[in-house]
Amino acid sequence: MIWETILLAFRSIRRNVLRSSLTILGIVIGVAAVITMVTLGDGATAQVTADISSLGSNMLHVRPGQGFRGPGGTRSTADMFEVGDAEAISREIFGLEAVAPAASRSQQAIYGNKNWSTSIMGTTNAYFQVRDWNVESGRQFTGGELHSGKTVCILGSTVCDELFGDQAPLGATIRLQRLSCQVIGVLESKGQTGFGRDQDDIVMIPLRTLQRRIAGNNDVDAIYLSAQEGISTTAVKKDIERLMRERRRIAPGEDDDFHVRDMQEIVSTLTSTTRVLTALLGAVAAVSLLVGGIGIMNIMLVSVTERTREIGTRLAIGALEREVLMQFLIEAVVLSSFGGLFGIILGLLAAAAGAHALGMPFVLNPGIVVIAVAFSAAVGVIFGYFPARKAARLDPIEALRHE
Amino acid sequence: MNTVSGNQHLIELAGITKVYGMGSYAMHALRGIDLRIDKGEFVAVMGPSGSGKSTCMNILGCLDIPTSGTYLFNGIEVGALSRNQRALLRRNYLGFVFQGYNLLNRTTALENVELPLIYRGASAHERHRRGREALEAVGLTGWGSHTPSELSGGQQQRIAIARAVVIEPEVLMADEPTGNLDSTCSREIMELLCAFNQERRITIVMVTHAPEMARYARRTIQFLDGLINPEEPSGEGRS
Numbered sequence: 001m002i003w004e005t006i007l008l009a010f011r012s013i014r015r016n017v018l019r020s021s022l023t024i025l026g027i028v029i030g031v032a033a034v035i036t037m038v039t040l041g042d043g044a045t046a047q048v049t050a051d052i053s054s055l056g057s058n059m060l061h062v063r064p065g066q067g068f069r070g071p072g073g074t075r076s077t078a079d080m081f082e083v084g085d086a087e088a089i090s091r092e093i094f095g096l097e098a099v100a101p102a103a104s105r106s107q108q109a110i111y112g113n114k115n116w117s118t119s120i121m122g123t124t125n126a127y128f129q130v131r132d133w134n135v136e137s138g139r140q141f142t143g144g145e146l147h148s149g150k151t152v153c154i155l156g157s158t159v160c161d162e163l164f165g166d167q168a169p170l171g172a173t174i175r176l177q178r179l180s181c182q183v184i185g186v187l188e189s190k191g192q193t194g195f196g197r198d199q200d201d202i203v204m205i206p207l208r209t210l211q212r213r214i215a216g217n218n219d220v221d222a223i224y225l226s227a228q229e230g231i232s233t234t235a236v237k238k239d240i241e242r243l244m245r246e247r248r249r250i251a252p253g254e255d256d257d258f259h260v261r262d263m264q265e266i267v268s269t270l271t272s273t274t275r276v277l278t279a280l281l282g283a284v285a286a287v288s289l290l291v292g293g294i295g296i297m298n299i300m301l302v303s304v305t306e307r308t309r310e311i312g313t314r315l316a317i318g319a320l321e322r323e324v325l326m327q328f329l330i331e332a333v334v335l336s337s338f339g340g341l342f343g344i345i346l347g348l349l350a351a352a353a354g355a356h357a358l359g360m361p362f363v364l365n366p367g368i369v370v371i372a373v374a375f376s377a378a379v380g381v382i383f384g385y386f387p388a389r390k391a392a393r394l395d396p397i398e399a400l401r402h403e
Numbered sequence: 404m405n406t407v408s409g410n411q412h413l414i415e416l417a418g419i420t421k422v423y424g425m426g427s428y429a430m431h432a433l434r435g436i437d438l439r440i441d442k443g444e445f446v447a448v449m450g451p452s453g454s455g456k457s458t459c460m461n462i463l464g465c466l467d468i469p470t471s472g473t474y475l476f477n478g479i480e481v482g483a484l485s486r487n488q489r490a491l492l493r494r495n496y497l498g499f500v501f502q503g504y505n506l507l508n509r510t511t512a513l514e515n516v517e518l519p520l521i522y523r524g525a526s527a528h529e530r531h532r533r534g535r536e537a538l539e540a541v542g543l544t545g546w547g548s549h550t551p552s553e554l555s556g557g558q559q560q561r562i563a564i565a566r567a568v569v570i571e572p573e574v575l576m577a578d579e580p581t582g583n584l585d586s587t588c589s590r591e592i593m594e595l596l597c598a599f600n601q602e603r604r605i606t607i608v609m610v611t612h613a614p615e616m617a618r619y620a621r622r623t624i625q626f627l628d629g630l631i632n633p634e635e636p637s638g639e640g641r642s
Contacts, residue, residue: 318495400501
């Protein structure tokens with residue numbers, strides 16, 4: 001009996017190709033939209049998380065002035081640091097892994113006929129440790145190079161690509177304005193920051209070289225440091241603030257003329273941004289699912305009205321109420337399943353394509369797949385079943401008379 | 404259902420009434436019908452609109468139940484049956500032909516004819532064989548793969564007849580089977596019904612408005628105001 005009913009359902013689906021495909025389409029669009037949106041949202045979140053961890057989540061930095069470094073204004077009023085500040089932090093603050101004083105300048109890097117505008121950072125090997133950043137080929141600075149301010153440099157991968165292309169950079173000499181600099185290493189690629197800045201567009205030279213040969217002073221723009229595993233960056237931040245106030249002789253009650261920023265702050269800013277983004281995408285997706293659901297509902301309702309005479313005929317020639325119902329239920333289940341399946345495939349393909357196009361990781365969220373399919377299937381089955389039940393309960397005479 | 408004996412009628416209506424609505428709004432469609440139809444008869448049911456003939460057909464076809472009175476079909480009291488039991492009765496013993504054909508659209512002729520067999524749980528092989536036989540019997544050999552929209556009205560009604568006779572019913576209920584057809588087609592349909600009546604001994608009860616169609620039947624029943632009109636006593640229709 002069940003096989004006959006399944007047969008009837010399949011016959012009915014097959015002979016109403018347009019109606020069946022419209023029903024399926026509603027489900028496909030709903031499911032695909034939700035899966036695409038949420039998968040892309042999750043991808044963006046994963047991307048941001050990855051970006052943050054590429055910065056180093058246990059990293060802090062100390063800069064003169066207040067808040068984010070504004071365009072010049074805040075810099076001029078506050079005194080720069082000097083190497084002694086970094087040494088003091090390293091000596092007196094507990095739980096630090098590495099402390100790197102740094103200064104940077106924007107500069108042209110020239111090799112042969114190639115010319116690339118980049119930023120030159122003078123720092124020590126500790127910076128690589130703080131940023132968890134490895135030299136991919138070549139080597140780090142030696143103690144002697146750092147101490148005496150040798151003209152050697154380590155290139156970020158973007159600068160390396162721009163200046164050298166396919167050529168071997170190691171041992172070559174590039175010019176940073178008037179300064180000739182030997183390339184001793186190339187850094188591994190870090191990619192973009194969460195704010196879209198290319199971290200690989202950089203040239204590293206010993207701090208002393210930058211101070212003496214480019215900047216012409218002993219200033220340190222920023223001190224980068226990383227806390228040891230398990231040490232709270234918040235506590236470290238407090239300690240540094242206390243130490244720096246003392247060193248810079250800031251009277252109690254006066255504002256700091258420097259700023260310690262830990263990654264926790266940046267992390268929370270970015271995660272709240274992506275959370276809003278994901279919620280927004282989710283809302284759009286929910287609307288698509290709703291619209292898809294209404295589409296399914298309409299087609300099911302219309303088709304049952306249209307099929308009341310058919311139901312009457314079936315009842316007249318001896319179909320039982322439950323046989324007619326079962327047929328409609330199976331039709332609805334089959335259509336919903338097909339729609340759900342195509343929706344999953346389409347949604348995942350679209351999400352994969354979108355993630356590829358936007359350069360984001362593809363993160364599959366099985367929960368949302370289940371929710372989307374369950375919702376569409378429920379809509380399909382409910383709106384396929386209940387109008388059919390109404391029709392199947394009609395008097396066959398009534399149903400036959402239906403126009 | 405195997406109790407058909409010599410003195411028992413296939414269909415026996417006694418004091419059948421049917422009332423729609425209640426109280427002062429009550430509409431008395433049938434006011435007490437007594438009717439006997441024997442196996443193998445061909446009965447034409449005539450009468451003006453609203454005379455109760457359609458209501459009577461619905462009751463005879465087990466699609467509806469009377470308000471009072473008894474309806475014995477093959478000795479079974481139909482009024483006492485549940486909805487499902489009446490469906491099973493229709494499935495096994497009754498064939499229906501409607502004025503508007505009521506074929507399933509976008510469904511081939513053969514599938515339409517096979518439909519009652521599906522509900523009877525016949526195997527695919529048996530369905531195809533009997534479906535093709537029924538199409539052959541109505542003169543539509545080779546038309547099995549066409550859908551109703553590709554066929555003329557006469558051909559569609561033949562498919563409907565094939566669908567009704569494919570289960571080899573005891574009774575074929577025809578509700579104005581030629582109502583939508585021209586005279587040539589109507590004659591062909593009537594001859595087809597006569598052939599089934601005579602060759603297969605299928606009892607036929609047919610509602611019609613047209614006296615020339617009623618002449619194909621061997622007995623004519625006139626309805627008037629919810630009663631069988633005694634003025635024109637039933638008798639031999641065909642000369």
